[in-house]
Amino acid sequence: MFENVLRQADVFFTWENALLWLRALGTTLSMAVIGCCLGFILACVLVYFRSSPHRALLPLRLLLILYVEIFRRIPFLVLIFLVLFLTRALGFRLPLYWVACITVTISATAFIAEIVRAGYESVHRTQWDAAEVMNFGRFRTVWLVVMPQAWTVIIPPAFSYFVMFVKETSLASQVGVYELMQTAKYFNNIGISPFLAFGTCLALYFMVSYPLTRFGWRIERRLRERFRREEGAEPLVPALRPLPGL
Amino acid sequence: MDYTFQWGVAFGYLPELLQGAWVTFHLTFIGFWSGLAIAVFLAVGQLYGGRLLRRSISVYVVFFTNTPSLVTAFFIYYGLPEVGILWSPYVCILVNLVLKASAFLTDAIRGGVASVRVSEMEAAETLGFSMLQKIRYVIVPHVAKTLYAPISNLYIVFILGSALAAIFGVEELTGTAFNIAAETFRTIEIYSIAAGIYVLMTVAASALLALVGRWAFRVRARIF
Numbered sequence: 001m002f003e004n005v006l007r008q009a010d011v012f013f014t015w016e017n018a019l020l021w022l023r024a025l026g027t028t029l030s031m032a033v034i035g036c037c038l039g040f041i042l043a044c045v046l047v048y049f050r051s052s053p054h055r056a057l058l059p060l061r062l063l064l065i066l067y068v069e070i071f072r073r074i075p076f077l078v079l080i081f082l083v084l085f086l087t088r089a090l091g092f093r094l095p096l097y098w099v100a101c102i103t104v105t106i107s108a109t110a111f112i113a114e115i116v117r118a119g120y121e122s123v124h125r126t127q128w129d130a131a132e133v134m135n136f137g138r139f140r141t142v143w144l145v146v147m148p149q150a151w152t153v154i155i156p157p158a159f160s161y162f163v164m165f166v167k168e169t170s171l172a173s174q175v176g177v178y179e180l181m182q183t184a185k186y187f188n189n190i191g192i193s194p195f196l197a198f199g200t201c202l203a204l205y206f207m208v209s210y211p212l213t214r215f216g217w218r219i220e221r222r223l224r225e226r227f228r229r230e231e232g233a234e235p236l237v238p239a240l241r242p243l244p245g246l
Numbered sequence: 247m248d249y250t251f252q253w254g255v256a257f258g259y260l261p262e263l264l265q266g267a268w269v270t271f272h273l274t275f276i277g278f279w280s281g282l283a284i285a286v287f288l289a290v291g292q293l294y295g296g297r298l299l300r301r302s303i304s305v306y307v308v309f310f311t312n313t314p315s316l317v318t319a320f321f322i323y324y325g326l327p328e329v330g331i332l333w334s335p336y337v338c339i340l341v342n343l344v345l346k347a348s349a350f351l352t353d354a355i356r357g358g359v360a361s362v363r364v365s366e367m368e369a370a371e372t373l374g375f376s377m378l379q380k381i382r383y384v385i386v387p388h389v390a391k392t393l394y395a396p397i398s399n400l401y402i403v404f405i406l407g408s409a410l411a412a413i414f415g416v417e418e419l420t421g422t423a424f425n426i427a428a429e430t431f432r433t434i435e436i437y438s439i440a441a442g443i444y445v446l447m448t449v450a451a452s453a454l455l456a457l458v459g460r461w462a463f464r465v466r467a468r469i470f
Contacts, residue, residue: 004328073402073448074441075409078420082441085433089249167314174413181316194324202313202321209312 004193012187012196024183025204027097031179032166035104036112040158042105043112048142050113051120064113071110077171079103084175100172104165115157119150156220163212167205180204249434256435259426263436266422267443273418274408277340278401281347288348289355303352310349316410318342323414335414343404350400358393359385390463398455402448409444419443 049057050064071079080103087094087102094102123146131141173181184201188194292303310318319342326333333341362385370384412421423440427433 070445073406073445075406075420075444077409077412078423078437078441078444081427082434082437085437089434091248167312170314170316171410173316181314181320184317184320188320188324194321194328198317198321198325201317205313205317206309210308213312 005195008193008196012192012200017187020183021180021200021204024178024180025208027177028166028169028179029208031097031100031104031169031172031177032162034101035169036108036158036162036165038101038105039108039112042109043116046109046113047116047120048139051117052138068110068113071106072114074107076103076107076168077174079107080172080175096172096175096177099175100169100177103172104169107168108161108165111161112158115154115161116150118157119154120146122153123149152223152226156216156223159216159219160213163209163216166209166212170205251435252432253435255430256432256439259430259436260439262422262426263419263439263443266417266419266440267447269416269418269422270405270408270411270420271447273336273340273411273416274343274401274405277343277408278347278404281344282351282397284344284348285351285355288352289359292352292356293359307349307352310346311353315342315346315407316413318345319410319414335411335416339408339411339414339416343408346407347400347404351397354393354396354400355389358389358396361392362388387463394459394463398452398459401455402451405448405451406444 046064046067050061052061074082080100083103083106084096084099087099127145127149128141131145136145169177169179170181172179173185176182180201184197187197187200288303288306291299292307295303319339322342323335323338326338366384366388367380370380375383408418409420411418412424415421417425419440423436427436430436
């Protein structure tokens with residue numbers, strides 16, 4: 001095994017290959033970034049309507065709850081195949097990259113919506129009442145009163161979800177998106193030792209994911225120090241934090 | 247839209263899909279709970295072990311929590327035959343799940359133990375508790391309560407995460423769906439049914455875990 005790895009090392013570690021890996025890394029990261037940003041925006045809109053007290057919006061609210069509950073419980077792999085075949089059946093010939101982005105968006109929306117809702121709930125009821133007394137409308141209440149306070153609860157778990165989605169997009173290789181995992185498979189297929197190919201892939205994922213995780217911890221600590229709440233208040237970050245994937 | 251849905255054909259394959267769901271169930275059940283058993287030892291090692299042991303356990307945890315499950319699975323599946331170990335796909339995935347589960351759970355357990363307050367331990371000390379009594383009456387109830395939510399969440403995540411076994415040819419729920427879809431071309435219907443079974447499975451698992459939590463640890467767990 002080791003002589004094999006050594007023999008292939010000078011074939012494998014070339015500038016062209018490094019460029020290939022870097023491009024794959026860019027694809028992996030951009031899928032996660034696009035998906036999570038869109039997901040975040042959609043989640044904010046979703047929770048805004050979901051927590052609306054209007055009776056007329058009740059069916060919409062039920063639909064949104066169903067959306068969140070269902071899409072948090074479907075594996076990414078199954079979801080990406082569903083999106084792929086559904087878009088094809090509907091006649092859109094989307095590039096595979098965008099299929100993966102849409103899948104991340106659908107999944108991220110469901111997961112982040114739960115966090116945003118926890119953020120809403122962390123803001124005390126009296127704040128809503130006070131806003132009502134000030135004759136704020138619903139949008140102004142959320143935008144000017146609730147969201148500025150909910151940020152500290154929303155950002156840290158949302159960021160850890162982003163890191164999770166960076167890893168989750170490795171499954172997009174299964175539909176043929178040329179990201180890190182697919183590149184590793186390519187190298188393995190042309191005869192490079194799996195230790196080299198998948199080992200490089202593991203190292204690259206680790207090099208992205210670990211600093212991001214550390215950065216997330218730092219954000220969390222900073223926010224906690226800055227917005228320390230009085231003793232006995234509920235914890236800043238809800239204990240219930242389902243992870244979207246491995 | 248030139249795709250005609252044929253739900254009848256797809257539902258004809260329901261028995262096969264349910265059989266796949268059973269494989270998913272025992273794959274994740276064995277993988278997750280044996281991962282938990284290992285994680286208890288690792289967490290104890292990390293909390294009370296020597297410097298070297300602590301270091302190596304945290305390297306293990308950091309490595310496996312920061313790499314995708316799919317890549318480690320590929321590494322195991324293609325790497326081990328190179329050194330002469332030939333395992334079936336099922337065993338490869340199981341090993342991968344155990345490694346992942348033990349890493350994630352070690353992190354969770356350590357956090358739970360760390361949440362026992364010093365004052366509580368001091369109170370137990372003043373009451374003259376022995377070490378065993380301290381563990382039995384102070385640490386375990388406290389840790390069980392704080393750990394209950396992350397563990398049941400992780401279990402759901404592992405049920406969903408086990409879908410990648412399909413890529414290695416294990417005939418669990420997604421793998422069965424792959425095969426049937428390739429046979430019949432009823433892709434959308436088959437994958438929708440598979441997704442539905444996943445939703446039902448995870449809801450059932452959440453409900454069961456919530457019941458166990460209420461009964462054993464008096465945790466007010468929510469299912470949704």
